[in-house]
Amino acid sequence: MIEKTNISLYELLFSLSHVIDMVDTNLNSHHEQVAYISFRLAQELSLEEHQKKDLILSAALHDIGAFSMKRRLETLTFETNNGFEHAEAGAYLVSTFDSFANLVPIIRYHHLEWNYGRGNKFKGEAVPLASHLLHLADRVAILINKRENILSQRNSIVKIIKDYSENMLHPNLVKVFEKLSYKDDFWFSVINTDIIRKDLKKIFKNWGLELNLADLLDLSKFYSRIIDFRSNFTATHSKGVAVTAREIANLLGWSQTKAIKLEIAGYLHDLGKLAVPAEILEKPGKLTADEMNIIKSHTFYTYHALDSIEGLGEIKEWAAFHHERLDGTGYPFKHDEKRLSVGSRVLSVADIFTALTEDRPYRAGMDKDKTLLILDSMAKENAIDGNIVAKVMENYDLIDNIRELGQNNIKKDYNLLR
Numbered sequence: 001m002i003e004k005t006n007i008s009l010y011e012l013l014f015s016l017s018h019v020i021d022m023v024d025t026n027l028n029s030h031h032e033q034v035a036y037i038s039f040r041l042a043q044e045l046s047l048e049e050h051q052k053k054d055l056i057l058s059a060a061l062h063d064i065g066a067f068s069m070k071r072r073l074e075t076l077t078f079e080t081n082n083g084f085e086h087a088e089a090g091a092y093l094v095s096t097f098d099s100f101a102n103l104v105p106i107i108r109y110h111h112l113e114w115n116y117g118r119g120n121k122f123k124g125e126a127v128p129l130a131s132h133l134l135h136l137a138d139r140v141a142i143l144i145n146k147r148e149n150i151l152s153q154r155n156s157i158v159k160i161i162k163d164y165s166e167n168m169l170h171p172n173l174v175k176v177f178e179k180l181s182y183k184d185d186f187w188f189s190v191i192n193t194d195i196i197r198k199d200l201k202k203i204f205k206n207w208g209l210e211l212n213l214a215d216l217l218d219l220s221k222f223y224s225r226i227i228d229f230r231s232n233f234t235a236t237h238s239k240g241v242a243v244t245a246r247e248i249a250n251l252l253g254w255s256q257t258k259a260i261k262l263e264i265a266g267y268l269h270d271l272g273k274l275a276v277p278a279e280i281l282e283k284p285g286k287l288t289a290d291e292m293n294i295i296k297s298h299t300f301y302t303y304h305a306l307d308s309i310e311g312l313g314e315i316k317e318w319a320a321f322h323h324e325r326l327d328g329t330g331y332p333f334k335h336d337e338k339r340l341s342v343g344s345r346v347l348s349v350a351d352i353f354t355a356l357t358e359d360r361p362y363r364a365g366m367d368k369d370k371t372l373l374i375l376d377s378m379a380k381e382n383a384i385d386g387n388i389v390a391k392v393m394e395n396y397d398l399i400d401n402i403r404e405l406g407q408n409n410i411k412k413d414y415n416l417l418r
Contacts, residue, residue: 007211009219010204011309013060014197016223019274019305020064029193030141035059036196037137039203040186044176045133053207055130056200058106062134064226065089065107087111092417093229097222099215110134113168132170136161136177139169141190150187157181217260220267225413227270231281232361234270235414236407240354241347242266243406247399248346251391262343265318269347272301272320284362299323300332318343322351325383337382345385349375352384353392357400358407368396 017031038059042052066086091108094100109131143157144150158181165174180186189195211219224238246263254262273281276298280291287295303320306312321335321344328336340348356374357365366374372393379386392399 007216007309007311008201008204009209009211010201012211012216012219013057014200015305015309016064016226016271016274017060019271019301029196031060031063032193032196032200033141033144033190034062034134034137035200036190037140038134039200040180040190041133041137041173041176044180045173049207051130052203053209054102054106055133056203057100058103058110058130059134059137061094061100061103062087062090062107062110062138064093065091084111089417093222093225096225096413097218099218100222106130106134110138114170115167129170129173132173136169136173139164140177144191146191150191151184154181154187213257213260217264217267220264223271224267225410227273228410229414229417230273230278233281234360236410237354237358238267238270239410240358240403240407241269241350244354244399244403245347245350247395247402248350248388248391249343251395252342252346252388258343261315262318262346265315265343265347266350268306268315269302269319269322269351270298271305272298272303275301296323296331303333314341314343317341318347322347324348326385327382330383342385342388345388349384349388349392352378353399354403357403368400372396 014032018029020031035056038055039052042055047055063086065088087108087110091104094107095104105125106128109127112127112131112135114132140157140161143153143160145153158178161169161174161177165171189199220242221239224242228235228238242263243266245266246259249259249262276294280287280294283291299320299322303316306316306319309316318341321333321340324330324333324335324340324344325348326337326340326345328334333339352375353371356371359365375384375389375392378384379389
């Protein structure tokens with residue numbers, strides 16, 4: 001029997017965008033700001049509720065395909081020449097989650113300039129009006145200087161936007177923005193993160209956008225692609241950790257609900273790596289001390305990204321504590337065996353098992369004997385739980401086959417994206 005779980009989609013979506021935006025301070029709350037501007041424009045246009053919903057969801061995810069810091073910072077350039085690459089990647093990622101099917105064309109064309117086929121079609125495919133709305137909202141957001149008085153910027157921002165009407169930007173939508181720009185409350189709100197979050201949270205609640213446990217599992221699989229596909233080195237890692245953790249939970253006799261939650265934690269355990277520049281994740285040589293310290297921050301960000309989401313208490317701890325050790329020498333919280341639950345211990349073993357056995361571009365996965373030798377050694381050092389290691393030893397072939405099958409399946413998606 002699966003317990004009923006209701007999780008706020010708003011909190012989950014923007015926990016993801018918060019971590020993505022941590023890559024550079026100039027990106028702080030960018031996705032939320034674009035979502036808010038998009039909503040205010042949609043209100044001016046009197047769009048129907050389902051159109052508003054698809055637009056706001058697209059705004060919350062619009063830059064997920066910009067994997068590297070270089071690509072993210074390029075999105076802050078008003079006349080970017082590389083928008084199609086990350087827009088197409090984002091559209092592909094969104095297409096892997098059935099509930100977001102309507103968002104695919106919106107994200108794919110959110111950098112399409114109006115003067116390409118007058119914006120209605122591109123290469124024979126219809127371009128949604130929402131794409132042009134999102135493009136406009138995105139461009140307005142990057143023109144805002146957080147260090148200057150917002151009303152003092154209004155005229156210059158409006159002028160720049162109007163200068164690109166009929167060229168980059170949809171002329172009718174520019175007129176809608178010009179009308180909106182007369183409202184002082186719009187400008188005061190758009191630079192106030194607390195107001196943006198309050199208003200967006202209310203909007204999502206009115207739409208009834210909540211997830212049950214099955215929805216949450218599907219969304220966490222979607223998240224794992226965003227997390228892992230940033231690097232060829234770890235493109236299938238979270239999938240391996242998730243299915244390994246769930247199988248160990250099954251072998252331990254856990255309930256179906258609890259095993260699913262642990263699988264979700266596996267998909268989300270490296271969520272904080274979205275705050276780590278892809279250039280570090282992809283570095284072929286040895287990391288410097290500074291780079292290693294940045295890597296070590298990822299579990300901290302995983303914890304805090306999930307901490308504000310009501311109903312994810314266990315999942316948050318299982319996901320975020322996977323680099324803690326029973327002897328208290330792990331990171332980032334230095335928790336010891338008194339603080340580490342069985343779920344956290346299982347996920348730690350699943351993470352290490354997957355890292356040892358999976359193939360990486362620079363080496364093949366380790367064989368059974370070597371993997372078990374390392375796990376046993378770590379258990380004897382009181383780094384990981386010996387009872388869980390023993391369960392892995394007893395069922396090695398079963399667990400490894402499940403891990404390999406899961407990773408091979410997700411590798412197909414990664415190769416399509418590449």
